[in-house]
Amino acid sequence: MANEREVTIYDIARELNISATTVSRGLQDHPTISKKTKKKIFDLAERLGYRSNHFARSLRNQKTNTFGIIVPRLNSHFMSSVIAGIENAANEQGFSLLIAQSSESSEKEASSVRTMFDSRVDGLLVSLAVDTTDLSHFEHFFKKNIPVIFFDRVMQHENSVNILIDNRQAAYNATRHLIEQGCRRIMHITAPTLQNVYKDRLKGYKEALGEHKIKFREDYVVITNLSQEAGAEVANTILKMKTLPDGIFVSNDSCAVGCMLALKEQGIRIPEDIAFVGFNNDPVTKVIEPHLTTINYSGYEMGQVAARHLINHVRDVSFVSSTNTIILRSELMVRASSLKQGRK
Amino acid sequence: MANEREVTIYDIARELNISATTVSRGLQDHPTISKKTKKKIFDLAERLGYRSNHFARSLRNQKTNTFGIIVPRLNSHFMSSVIAGIENAANEQGFSLLIAQSSESSEKEASSVRTMFDSRVDGLLVSLAVDTTDLSHFEHFFKKNIPVIFFDRVMQHENSVNILIDNRQAAYNATRHLIEQGCRRIMHITAPTLQNVYKDRLKGYKEALGEHKIKFREDYVVITNLSQEAGAEVANTILKMKTLPDGIFVSNDSCAVGCMLALKEQGIRIPEDIAFVGFNNDPVTKVIEPHLTTINYSGYEMGQVAARHLINHVRDVSFVSSTNTIILRSELMVRASSLKQGRK
DNA sequence: TTGTAGGCGTTATCAT
DNA sequence: ATGATAACGCCTACAA
Numbered sequence: 001m002a003n004e005r006e007v008t009i010y011d012i013a014r015e016l017n018i019s020a021t022t023v024s025r026g027l028q029d030h031p032t033i034s035k036k037t038k039k040k041i042f043d044l045a046e047r048l049g050y051r052s053n054h055f056a057r058s059l060r061n062q063k064t065n066t067f068g069i070i071v072p073r074l075n076s077h078f079m080s081s082v083i084a085g086i087e088n089a090a091n092e093q094g095f096s097l098l099i100a101q102s103s104e105s106s107e108k109e110a111s112s113v114r115t116m117f118d119s120r121v122d123g124l125l126v127s128l129a130v131d132t133t134d135l136s137h138f139e140h141f142f143k144k145n146i147p148v149i150f151f152d153r154v155m156q157h158e159n160s161v162n163i164l165i166d167n168r169q170a171a172y173n174a175t176r177h178l179i180e181q182g183c184r185r186i187m188h189i190t191a192p193t194l195q196n197v198y199k200d201r202l203k204g205y206k207e208a209l210g211e212h213k214i215k216f217r218e219d220y221v222v223i224t225n226l227s228q229e230a231g232a233e234v235a236n237t238i239l240k241m242k243t244l245p246d247g248i249f250v251s252n253d254s255c256a257v258g259c260m261l262a263l264k265e266q267g268i269r270i271p272e273d274i275a276f277v278g279f280n281n282d283p284v285t286k287v288i289e290p291h292l293t294t295i296n297y298s299g300y301e302m303g304q305v306a307a308r309h310l311i312n313h314v315r316d317v318s319f320v321s322s323t324n325t326i327i328l329r330s331e332l333m334v335r336a337s338s339l340k341q342g343r344k
Numbered sequence: 345m346a347n348e349r350e351v352t353i354y355d356i357a358r359e360l361n362i363s364a365t366t367v368s369r370g371l372q373d374h375p376t377i378s379k380k381t382k383k384k385i386f387d388l389a390e391r392l393g394y395r396s397n398h399f400a401r402s403l404r405n406q407k408t409n410t411f412g413i414i415v416p417r418l419n420s421h422f423m424s425s426v427i428a429g430i431e432n433a434a435n436e437q438g439f440s441l442l443i444a445q446s447s448e449s450s451e452k453e454a455s456s457v458r459t460m461f462d463s464r465v466d467g468l469l470v471s472l473a474v475d476t477t478d479l480s481h482f483e484h485f486f487k488k489n490i491p492v493i494f495f496d497r498v499m500q501h502e503n504s505v506n507i508l509i510d511n512r513q514a515a516y517n518a519t520r521h522l523i524e525q526g527c528r529r530i531m532h533i534t535a536p537t538l539q540n541v542y543k544d545r546l547k548g549y550k551e552a553l554g555e556h557k558i559k560f561r562e563d564y565v566v567i568t569n570l571s572q573e574a575g576a577e578v579a580n581t582i583l584k585m586k587t588l589p590d591g592i593f594v595s596n597d598s599c600a601v602g603c604m605l606a607l608k609e610q611g612i613r614i615p616e617d618i619a620f621v622g623f624n625n626d627p628v629t630k631v632i633e634p635h636l637t638t639i640n641y642s643g644y645e646m647g648q649v650a651a652r653h654l655i656n657h658v659r660d661v662s663f664v665s666s667t668n669t670i671i672l673r674s675e676l677m678v679r680a681s682s683l684k685q686g687r688k
Numbered sequence: 689t690t691g692t693a694g695g696c697g698t699t700a701t702c703a704t
Numbered sequence: 705a706t707g708a709t710a711a712c713g714c715c716t717a718c719a720a
Contacts, residue, residue: 008713019691024715032689049484054463055408056713059399059696066442066463074431075424075644084418087445096459098410099443101431115440119398119410140393228627257631283572287601287631300419352697363707368699376705400697403712692719697712704707 007050015048016040027052058120066096067310068116070126072104072153076254077282078299079127082151085303086125093311095122102129104225110137117141123310128153130225133194135160147313151306153195158324161313163306165330167197170295171204173332174249174277177293179212181340183247183275187220189234189259190251201251201279226251231258238274239266247275247338253282253294260288260337276337290336297330351394359392360384371396402464410440411654412460412468416448416497420598421626422643423471426495429647430469437655439466446473448569454481461485467654472497474569477538479504491657495650497539500668505657507650509674511541514639515548517676518593518621521637523556525684527591527619531564533578533603534595545595545623570595575602582618583610591619591682597626597638604632604681620681634680641674 009023016023018037026033026041033041044050058064067090071079083099090097098119102109109129116124117140124141126148135157141148142159154162178186186209193199202221209216222237224230231250235258238244250256256278260270268274270290278285281296305326353367360367362381370377370385377385388394402408411434415423427443434441442463446453453473460468461484468485470492479501485492486503498506522530530553537543546565553560566581568574575594579602582588594600600622604614612618614634622629625640649670 006713010713021692021715022690034689049487051458051462051484053403053713055399055402057715059397059403060714062696064399074428075421077419077421080419080424083443084445087418087443091444091456096463097443099427099431099441100435101428112435114395118395119440140395143393254627261631283598284628284631287605287628289633350697354697365699365708366706378705397697401699404698406712
């Protein structure tokens with residue numbers, strides 16, 4: 001039952017009557033070690049089941065080959081896609097991933113940042129909690145010049161890189177599309193506009209309205225947590241309005257779906273009575289009837305880009321990103337939920 | 345631009361004119377250190393921004409306070425729920441998580457196991473790749489008595505604990521439900537039966553058929569990768585059959601949904617022509633029309649249970665799990681997709 | 689081509 | 705109540 005002792009380079013050295021240095025070098029395929037010696041080392045290492053001790057190595061090298069990931073929630077289609085993308089790119093290059101979720105709490109986010117710092121991650125990949133309003137809890141990282149990359153939910157900081165889509169433009173496109181379909185009373189369901197993503201989407205929404213001389217109405221903007229349940233609740237509010245809206249742009253698909261389902265249940269026809277546009281291109285958009293028009297952008301790609309960028313940063317000390325912000329492509333996917341005019 | 349040097353306990357010791365030992369003890373709230381000294385230590389540590397070095401500590405203690413997670417895919421609703429559950433339970437107890445996905449490849453699984461071993465994780469939480477047929481790649485862990493916990497996709501091993509639901513029973517219930525609805529030609533769409541989950545579900549399916557004197561037909565079992573696309577492909581196969589099935593039990597919701605959508609498009613009525621039961625209670629089940637009957641079990645809970653079990657194992661050396669297998673609850677959620685008789 | 693020595697930051701042991 | 709020392713496993717500057 002007792003644990004076997006670790007097999008170390010010293011064990012190999014002793015058995016082979018050489019020094020630990022030689023073993024260390026041999027294992028790293030160092031050019032100054034003879035082929036013969038290397039072979040002996042590798043063979044014995046294999047036979048003894050030797051495995052390099054990541055911690056000893058990290059301690060010595062001041063490099064951990066590990067990145068930290070902090071996201072608001074792990075269990076959304078978008079976030080898990082991002083993480084899958086990160087994992088793919090990082091693993092390919094031999095980096096491990098330490099992971100934590102902030103559960104949308106700035107406080108928990110800060111505590112995870114501390115843990116990651118203690119773990120001496122080589123870099124951080126972060127999507128901010130909805131209530132995070134400043135980056136002071138990342139100061140330790142900035143001070144030590146450990147790269148921090150924000151994706152999707154970002155904040156500007158001179159020492160960090162942001163990876164995201166053009167939320168303003170996407171929201172503008174979404175809203176203009178609704179207007180082109182003949183909508184004039186267009187609501188916007190979104191999250192607290194502390195975060196760039198929601199602030200920019202609101203901006204794009206307003207811009208499209210303004211451009212078409214549609215008056216912006218404060219009461220047409222509903223702030224929620226964007227859950228499916230929240231969508232259903234908003235539906236109730238809507239049903240109580242004197243005049244129904246004729247179009248809704250929602251900042252997230254599952255919330256849109258929750259709202260659509262609840263409205264349909266009350267006999268509202270989509271898109272005839274109310275047209276819908278969501279955000280994220282969650283698989284559920286192609287399941288709901290009618291299929292939900294949405295903004296498509298790849299979380300997987302965003303994860304890969306973020307990870308690769310971080311790897312460059314870490315690998316090449318002199319690496320300086322030419323820009324502070326990387327904008328990924330997004331596109332409007334037009335589906336039945338917004339096609340008032342029946343054309344396809 | 346150069347990194348600041350690490351702040352160590354020596355820096356604190358020097359400034360306070362005490363020994364590093366005392367600082368170390370003070371930081372750990374050791375009882376033999378005076379209140380006054382402790383306060384001085386904490387204050388200075390705070391002021392200097394001291395952060396304990398996880399690696400040095402791990403190296404010294406032979407404990408990392410880190411668990412490894414290896415799952416087939418990160419981006420499914422079920423898996424991300426499990427991981428969220430693990431994160432919740434682990435973080436609560438101060439454990440970090442190293443994460444990797446096998447992408448359903450036994451080979452990549454093995455490589456991740458190696459990485460985790462090198463990182464000296466204190467324990468492993470694993471859901472096996474679909475093509476994993478033996479546990480030889482975990483031998484290093486077993487030999488060193490590092491706990492390995494399998495969940496959902498498990499294999500028996502004397503040195504490990506399995507956490508899962510009673511797949512046979514769940515499949516039996518699902519199939520019997522279809523039979524009770526009057527179905528007689530019941531198909532089963534599932535994944536390769538190398539894995540316990542699919543083997544057991546097939547068993548339960550057969551058992552229910554047998555009990556109701558319905559002959560088992562080999563050609564009614566379709567092996568796929570259970571993706572939504574695969575579901576659509578199976579739909580095509582079905583449409584070519586001389587006699588259509590009148591019920592289908594699918595091993596996973598998204599595949600069921602893919603199949604339903606494709607069939608509906610061809611004018612097949614659900615549940616009148618073909619009744620459906622899925623598996624997992626993915627949110628999409630309540631979006632598709634008609635809503636999909638499914639087997640509900642909580643990934644979040646499974647993750648929590650797995651993590652807590654692992655923590656007990658690690659915390660208490662003498663901890664011996666009374667059983668080798670933990671069965672969690674699952675239940676049939678009856679929805680419209682399987683209600684031929686229109687009763688609700 | 690190989691070896692020696694010292695140190696990365698922490699903590700347990702044994703003193704004082 | 706506090707300190708000196710060694711050790712965890714590895715790597716690198718320097719030496720041979």
